[in-house]
Amino acid sequence: MKIGFVGLGKMGLNMVTRLIRDDHEIIVNDIKTASAEEAVALGAEPATSLPDLTKKLPSPPVIWIMVPAGKITNSVLEELSGLLPEGSIVVDGGNSNFNDTVSNAAKLEPKKIHLLDIGTSGGIWGLEVGYCMMAGGNKQAFDAVEPILKSLAPPEGYLYVGKSGAGHYLKMIHNGIEYAMMQAYAEGFEILEKSDYEYDLKKVCHLWNQGSVVRSWLLELAENAFLEDAHLGNISDYVDDSGEGRWAVLEALDKDVPALSIVNALMTRFRSRQDESFSAKVLAALRNQFGGHAVKEKSSGE
Numbered sequence: 001m002k003i004g005f006v007g008l009g010k011m012g013l014n015m016v017t018r019l020i021r022d023d024h025e026i027i028v029n030d031i032k033t034a035s036a037e038e039a040v041a042l043g044a045e046p047a048t049s050l051p052d053l054t055k056k057l058p059s060p061p062v063i064w065i066m067v068p069a070g071k072i073t074n075s076v077l078e079e080l081s082g083l084l085p086e087g088s089i090v091v092d093g094g095n096s097n098f099n100d101t102v103s104n105a106a107k108l109e110p111k112k113i114h115l116l117d118i119g120t121s122g123g124i125w126g127l128e129v130g131y132c133m134m135a136g137g138n139k140q141a142f143d144a145v146e147p148i149l150k151s152l153a154p155p156e157g158y159l160y161v162g163k164s165g166a167g168h169y170l171k172m173i174h175n176g177i178e179y180a181m182m183q184a185y186a187e188g189f190e191i192l193e194k195s196d197y198e199y200d201l202k203k204v205c206h207l208w209n210q211g212s213v214v215r216s217w218l219l220e221l222a223e224n225a226f227l228e229d230a231h232l233g234n235i236s237d238y239v240d241d242s243g244e245g246r247w248a249v250l251e252a253l254d255k256d257v258p259a260l261s262i263v264n265a266l267m268t269r270f271r272s273r274q275d276e277s278f279s280a281k282v283l284a285a286l287r288n289q290f291g292g293h294a295v296k297e298k299s300s301g302e
Helices: 010-022 033-042 050-055 072-081 098-111 123-129 139-152 166-194 200-209 215-229 243-253 261-272 278-292
Strands: 001-005 025-029 062-065 091-094 115-120 130-138 158-162
Touching: 001 010, 001 050, 001 139, 010 025, 010 033, 010 123, 010 139, 025 033, 025 050, 050 072, 050 261, 062 139, 072 098, 091 098, 091 139, 098 115, 098 166, 115 123, 115 139, 115 166, 130 139, 130 166, 139 158, 158 166, 166 200, 166 215, 166 243, 166 261, 200 215, 243 261
Parallel strands: 001 025, 001 062, 062 091, 091 115, 130 158
Antiparallel strands: 115 130
8 A cells, every 4th residue: 555654753663664564655754854764765755744745645545643642643633634635544543542533533524534543552562573453433444444454463463443432442441451460560570579589580571471370471571671680770760651541540430440450550650750758758647646656757968
């Protein structure tokens, strides 16, 4: 297929690379010149702007956008809506909030422009092993872009899951589960690290991936991390989040679902960003007040 591709971050550039390897014709547009130049070196055709991009595509055009969720995605879609003819297909492969997706699809529908939401998982490893793709939106539009999905995904690695927003909703819950799984591994390895035994954690990861109940790709990644730094001494305990976990928690609240593990994992990330915990100080102070339990005072200079 010949498609346009907007957004050449780590995942976007790797996806373009994978598509070119499978003989698709790709026209790229990205504000980061270095990424665009790298894509062109691989065989992509450059476009200087979105209008230039749309002019270089056959009608009806297919454009895949892989840009940060929120304002940037909404802005790109708004500009494209003024450029594209009826029958065009735009794929939002980023981590957009499903509510934004439903809203954007409704705005494009009167112009007969189809917006597919395709939640994409695989990170930087997708270049070689393929991406897991969760697709929502118009079914005929999905059928039209299926050759692209076959090139991007491993065998049986993509699925049409329903109407507009279904793909991004599924990716949101996928990421919420990911938060909880990572938290469980993190807690287990902390107990092992503090135990009286001298476990080689990278070997533990490798062992557990040989048929154990908790084997997973995350454990493979943990093995890589412990191989690089056996006790993670060079890594700060600050943990960021990119939004999907928060949205999953909000959805759990809206649906009265007791998503205890996902909520705990998200709150733990928040805690990791504090130099000091005021709530823990209050706990210490209260124990001191009602029971006379000793508090640990800060040393001078802290």
